[in-house]
Amino acid sequence: SPSDPDLVERARKAKEKLGDKVFVLGHHYQRDEVIQFADVTGDSFKLARDAAARPEAEYIVFCGVHFMAESADILTSDDQKVVLPDLAAGCSMADMATAEQVAECWDVLTEAGIAEQVVPVSYMNSSADIKAFTGKHGGTICTSSNAERALDWAFEQGEKVLFLPDQHLGRNTAVRDMGMSLEDCVLYNPHKPNGGLTADELRAAKMILWRGHCSVHGRFSLDSVNDVRERIPGVNVLVHPECRHEVVGAADYVGSTEYIIKALEAAPAGSKWAIGTELNLVRRLANRFAPEGKEIVFLDKTVCFCSTMNRIDLPHLVWALESLAEGNLVNRIEVDKETEAFAKLALERMLALP
Numbered sequence: 001s002p003s004d005p006d007l008v009e010r011a012r013k014a015k016e017k018l019g020d021k022v023f024v025l026g027h028h029y030q031r032d033e034v035i036q037f038a039d040v041t042g043d044s045f046k047l048a049r050d051a052a053a054r055p056e057a058e059y060i061v062f063c064g065v066h067f068m069a070e071s072a073d074i075l076t077s078d079d080q081k082v083v084l085p086d087l088a089a090g091c092s093m094a095d096m097a098t099a100e101q102v103a104e105c106w107d108v109l110t111e112a113g114i115a116e117q118v119v120p121v122s123y124m125n126s127s128a129d130i131k132a133f134t135g136k137h138g139g140t141i142c143t144s145s146n147a148e149r150a151l152d153w154a155f156e157q158g159e160k161v162l163f164l165p166d167q168h169l170g171r172n173t174a175v176r177d178m179g180m181s182l183e184d185c186v187l188y189n190p191h192k193p194n195g196g197l198t199a200d201e202l203r204a205a206k207m208i209l210w211r212g213h214c215s216v217h218g219r220f221s222l223d224s225v226n227d228v229r230e231r232i233p234g235v236n237v238l239v240h241p242e243c244r245h246e247v248v249g250a251a252d253y254v255g256s257t258e259y260i261i262k263a264l265e266a267a268p269a270g271s272k273w274a275i276g277t278e279l280n281l282v283r284r285l286a287n288r289f290a291p292e293g294k295e296i297v298f299l300d301k302t303v304c305f306c307s308t309m310n311r312i313d314l315p316h317l318v319w320a321l322e323s324l325a326e327g328n329l330v331n332r333i334e335v336d337k338e339t340e341a342f343a344k345l346a347l348e349r350m351l352a353l354p
């Protein structure tokens with residue numbers, strides 16, 4: 001829907017007044033009305049790097065979700081302030097692994113006598129606490145664009161990986177990209193005693209997958225893929241690795257949001273694409289590439305927006321920018337020093353991956 005012209009003008013004015021003091025980052029899942037004010041857009045990895053590369057900006061306004069703003073705070077200097085325009089923009093997947101649950105899991109691994117062989121690899125989509133746990137135990141962060149490299153690195157450090165919190169990204173990377181078998185993976189359920197696993201099962205596993213998932217991508221099914229192939233002969237199915245294993249297995253291409261955009265940029269005119277990721281991005285890509293004769297459809301019409309990404313709307317962005325322009329620091333995301341130090345270790349290991 002077109003954005004309210006009055007709000008557009010207010011956002012433009014506030015941004016102009018702030019000048020170089022503000023830098024606005026926008027994740028690809030953000031609404032069009034917000035994306036138009038982003039100084040850069042990107043996937044989680046690119047935005048983390050871009051945030052760290054702006055030391056002159058006093059304010060980083062993060063149009064994305066809470067864990068991304070935390071990561072930006074960790075990677076920027078102490079006098080830079082990261083602002084999340086709506087504090088309710090969380091991520092249900094990140095919430096599926098709490099610090100207490102992960103500490104308990106580590107006790108279970110210790111009891112089973114394997115903690116020393118285990119390297120944690122945590123998806124960017126996790127709280128700063130989980131990132132700190134990861135750094136403390138010699139592990140790294142990964143995103144959907146470097147998960148394979150992160151796992152390669154981890155298996156050079158130890159024999160087993162504890163992958164948090166997205167079981168699908170962990171399983172898809174291990175099995176699809178690295179040639180492990182499904183039997184090499186076990187699923188740790190934080191709601192069951194001992195994760196629902198025996199010590200023998202833990203000892204036999206190479207990949208210990210946390211039982212978390214994305215509620216948006218989890219809704220694509222094998223039927224979605226089969227139906228679209230029937231409906232659109234010759235369609236290329238391109239999905240995000242947060243999708244379930246059988247969906248990724250049936251797709252033609254798999255990658256992060258940035259990968260999806262690059263693939264469509266490189267696609268020939270006349271090609272047809274069904275995309276399995278969040279709707280704001282798919283709609284924007286469909287509109288952008290329609291004039292070039294590329295047909296882009298959503299993989300499954302029953303799946304839609306990420307509701308928390310969508311919380312950042314133009315009214316919230318205007319409010320945040322106008323407040324900053326008036327000298328009121330609102331909605332600052334600040335990670336405490338101790339958590340930050342260990343989380344930074346893990347994030348820097350990711351940034352140093354080959």
Ligand code: 13P
Pocket residue numbers: 028042043044045125143144145214242255256257258
């Ligand atoms: P990427 O942008 O890194 O592909 O991640 C998708 C996502 O779900 C972010 O929340």
Ligand code: SF4
Pocket residue numbers: 065090091092093094125214215216217278306307308309
């Ligand atoms: Fe979290 Fe999924 Fe939304 Fe990404 S799309 S922010 S993983 S709920």
